[in-house]
Amino acid sequence: xxxxxxxxxxxxxxxxxxxxxxxxxxxxxxxxxxxxxxxxxxxxxxxxxxxxxxxxxxxxxxxxxxxxxxxxxxxxxxxxxxxxxxxxxxxxxxxxxxxxxxxxxxxxxxxxxxxxxxxxxxxxxxxxxxxxxxxxxxxxxxxxxxxxxxxxxxxxxxxxxxxxxxxxxxxxxxxxxxxxxxxxxxxxxxxxxxxxxxxxxxxxxxxxxxxxxxxxxxxxxxxxxxxxxxxxxxxxxxxxxxxxxxxxxxxxxxxxxxxxxxxxxxxxxxxx
Ligand code: SF4
Ligand code: SF4
Ligand SMILES: [Zn+2]
Numbered sequence: 001x002x003x004x005x006x007x008x009x010x011x012x013x014x015x016x017x018x019x020x021x022x023x024x025x026x027x028x029x030x031x032x033x034x035x036x037x038x039x040x041x042x043x044x045x046x047x048x049x050x051x052x053x054x055x056x057x058x059x060x061x062x063x064x065x066x067x068x069x070x071x072x073x074x075x076x077x078x079x080x081x082x083x084x085x086x087x088x089x090x091x092x093x094x095x096x097x098x099x100x101x102x103x104x105x106x107x108x109x110x111x112x113x114x115x116x117x118x119x120x121x122x123x124x125x126x127x128x129x130x131x132x133x134x135x136x137x138x139x140x141x142x143x144x145x146x147x148x149x150x151x152x153x154x155x156x157x158x159x160x161x162x163x164x165x166x167x168x169x170x171x172x173x174x175x176x177x178x179x180x181x182x183x184x185x186x187x188x189x190x191x192x193x194x195x196x197x198x199x200x201x202x203x204x205x206x207x208x209x210x211x212x213x214x215x216x217x218x219x220x221x222x223x224x225x226x227x228x229x230x231x232x233x234x235x236x237x238x239x240x241x242x243x244x245x246x247x248x249x250x251x252x253x254x255x256x257x258x259x260x261x262x263x264x265x266x267x268x269x270x271x272x
Pocket of ligand 1: 058
């Protein structure tokens with residue numbers, strides 16, 4: 001069977017789809033590339049001019065690093081691929097933010113929205129991420145440099161908050177032995193089964209989580225209901241942190257996979 005993709009749901013930042021006609025190795029390759037190789041922007045260098053908050057400079061820098069930032073893969077270079085080879089980067093490989101907040105009138109929370117971007121396209125995905133609480137007269141003044149990086153170097157560059165897959169479930173009922181008692185319908189936590197008159201049948205197979213509760217609940221032995229899975233079909237759920245739209249994450253992962261494969265082919269050709 002050839003490869004087939006069915007999309008169950010999709011919006012800008014989440015996607016749920018099924019790929020049929022692949023094996024677990026290929027499904028996991030896609031998952032690993034998404035997690036570890038697709039680049040995003042994150043704050044990597046911070047120059048702190050003033051910090052009288054309760055947070056140490058290092059913790060403050062770490063918190064800034066974990067703020068998801070809108071990413072533009074077409075305009076910015078990965079630092080290792082940029083001609084500048086400079087430690088703090090150049091306008092082609094880094095975006096600068098400045099932060100200058102003082103709690104003049106009592107307690108003040110510093111939010112991601114207080115970061116002032118140099119490039120209006122490279123901004124935190126949300127303005128409402130708290131960074132630190134300042135007591136009266138405390139102040140933070142700093143410059144932060146965001147760069148492209150990969151999840152394999154630090155989780156702050158991971159483009160997704162979830163990237164999981166599971167086998168496509170297969171639920172079958174042998175109607176010749178089923179007495180339609182409805183116990184399996186009652187026990188199923190995902191509403192996979194339904195009872196209508198003297199019949200119990202599968203209504204939402206894709207939602208099955210392979211828990212086997214329906215089989216355990218059945219009083220007929222061996223149970224007329226069986227639960228298994230298709231080892232060549234995988235249901236993916238991907239959720240972006242907001243740095244990149246989910247379809248860009250998937251396309252970028254496939255591009256990286258192709259590049260890696262071509263590199264491997266060239267290497268093999270050189271050896272053989
Ligand atoms: S519990 Fe068993 S016998 Fe009862 S409806 Fe389900 S499969 Fe049929
Ligand atoms: S295995 Fe669990 S989720 Fe799947 S049909 Fe049975 S009870 Fe429902
Ligand atoms: Zn550069």
